[in-house]
Amino acid sequence: MTAVAVLGLGTMGAGLATNLAADGHEVTVWNRTPQVATDLAATVAVRVAQTPAEAAAGAAVVLAMVRDDEASRAVWLDPRGGAAAGMGADAVAVESSTLSPTWVRELAGLLPGVALVEAPVLGSRPAVAARSLLVLAGGDAVTVERVRPVLEASASSVRHVGALGTAATLKLLANTVLSVQVAAWAEVVAAVRADAHLDEDSALALLTGLPVAAPAMGRMVGLMRGGDFTPNFAADLVGKDLGYAAGLLGPHAPMRTAAAGVFAAATAAGLGGDDLTGVVRLYLPEAGPA
Numbered sequence: 001m002t003a004v005a006v007l008g009l010g011t012m013g014a015g016l017a018t019n020l021a022a023d024g025h026e027v028t029v030w031n032r033t034p035q036v037a038t039d040l041a042a043t044v045a046v047r048v049a050q051t052p053a054e055a056a057a058g059a060a061v062v063l064a065m066v067r068d069d070e071a072s073r074a075v076w077l078d079p080r081g082g083a084a085a086g087m088g089a090d091a092v093a094v095e096s097s098t099l100s101p102t103w104v105r106e107l108a109g110l111l112p113g114v115a116l117v118e119a120p121v122l123g124s125r126p127a128v129a130a131r132s133l134l135v136l137a138g139g140d141a142v143t144v145e146r147v148r149p150v151l152e153a154s155a156s157s158v159r160h161v162g163a164l165g166t167a168a169t170l171k172l173l174a175n176t177v178l179s180v181q182v183a184a185w186a187e188v189v190a191a192v193r194a195d196a197h198l199d200e201d202s203a204l205a206l207l208t209g210l211p212v213a214a215p216a217m218g219r220m221v222g223l224m225r226g227g228d229f230t231p232n233f234a235a236d237l238v239g240k241d242l243g244y245a246a247g248l249l250g251p252h253a254p255m256r257t258a259a260a261g262v263f264a265a266a267t268a269a270g271l272g273g274d275d276l277t278g279v280v281r282l283y284l285p286e287a288g289p290a
């Protein structure tokens with residue numbers, strides 16, 4: 001078994017730590033809000049560290065799952081206890097946060113003597129619980145293989161996609177496609193519900209069952225209609241990712257721009273902490289069962 005540090009215990013980080021501990025790995029956790037780590041340790045066999053550096057000390061793999069580039073920089077490099085200061089020479093840094101490719105490549109140069117793998121994931125709360133995430137791994141192929149057993153604790157597939165930065169790029173492009181589709185389906189749900197000539201159940205069953213509808217959209221539409229916006233992928237994080245994607249797609253990307261506007265409006269309306277499907281409330285403030 002492997003000594004693993006998990007830095008960041010949001011929905012995904014907590015799930016990763018839980019799965020690793022269940023598989024018998026020696027897991028140490030850190031979270032910016034200490035009580036979150038303490039609560040996890042009450043139910044899962046993990047040790048709580050007070051700083052990222054303390055968590056990283058003695059770990060063979062140090063995995064971060066934090067909000068954005070700024071948080072990533074702090075968790076690895078903060079002079080008051082960043083993880084880099086606690087890592088041994090043979091340890092591997094794994095950055096699983098959804099970040100900009102530019103920062104991932106820069107981070108590699110700021111971790112002298114430490115091997116870095118990027119490993120953002122596709123999937124949310126249900127997938128990490130079912131251990132069915134798709135992990136996009138970027139970096140040296142040999143190093144990716146070293147950490148594969150850790151990544152596979154929560155994944156049905158770990159795919160090495162290229163050099164550092166390639167996984168970040170693919171993750172942002174995947175999230176762009178997802179956000180555009182969810183924004184469009186929110187409008188469709190509102191339009192169907194507003195049309196008194198349509199039976200909502202049969203109309204949406206027909207539309208989500210068409211070949212042009214992505215399989216995941218049936219579940220997303222179900223969440224919109226059911227009014228359960230418990231965050232699997234929070235709307236404000238979608239907005240963050242679309243901001244990073246702007247650097248990849250350039251100024252002539254009207255679909256990304258439109259989706260970014262929808263999620264910015266959701267955050268401005270106080271819906272940023274809701275699941276991304278909560279954007280339907282921009283059109284149906286009392287969204288829920290018909």
